[in-house]
Amino acid sequence: MKKLDSRGITLIELLATLAIIGTVSALVIGIIVTSMNNFHAAEDSNNIRSHANHIIFSLTNVHQRSSEYTIDYINEHSFSITAVNNEGANTTTINTYYYPISLHVDNGSGPITLTEENSIHIDLTDEANKKLHVQLRLTSDSNGRNDEVTLNPVISRMTKAGGEE
Structure with a gap:
């Protein structure tokens, strides 16, 4: 009789190995996909917060350095600020590209909402x-x-317009 060669692997061993590799691969791919989704969600959150902070920073600068300004609606993603100070008028466009903007300003006499029909003028x-x-x-x-x-920040100015105390 012929002796069996014990150096090879059986079909059962091969199938078991492939099943284990397939299971581990599925788990690893699932973890990678979940991690990428979480990364993109965090990145989107940081981007939208960064845009919001930039807009508030721009409004605060204009409020503190101008004698008057007007905020005009351009489209749902952008608006312009025309500021008047001692050097004349200057217009800045704020664009968020992907994020629709909703802006309300209240000086104590009731909120004013920026819309296509309604600009916000601050004297x-x-x-x-x-x-x-x-x-x-x-x-x-x-x-x-x-x-x-x-x-919901409060934007304030300590001095009168034009730098008067």
């Missing part, structure tokens, strides 16, 4: 406009977990 020679309650909402168009950021 800083009026004492009532030195302190503004602002509500800024940016909404993400993507299906991320953090799809909206709302900021």
Whole structure:
């Protein structure tokens, strides 16, 4: 009789090895996909917060350095600020590209909402406009977990317009 060669592997051993490799691969791919989705959600959240902070920073600078300014609606993703100071008028466009903007300003006499039909004009020679309650909402168009950021800062000015004390 012929002796069996014990150096090879059986079909059962091969199938068991392939099953184990397939299971481990499926688990690893699932972990990688979940990690990438979490990374993209965090990145979207950081981007939308960064845009919101930039808009508030721009509004604060204009509020502190101008004698008056007007915020005009351009489209759902952008608006312009025309500021008037001692050097003349300067227009800045704020564009969030992907995030629709909702902006409300309240100087104590009631909120004003920025819309296509309604601009927001702030005259800083009026004492009532030195302190503004602002509500800024940016909404993400993507299906991320953090799809909206709302900021409610108070923008104030300590001096009168034109640098007078």
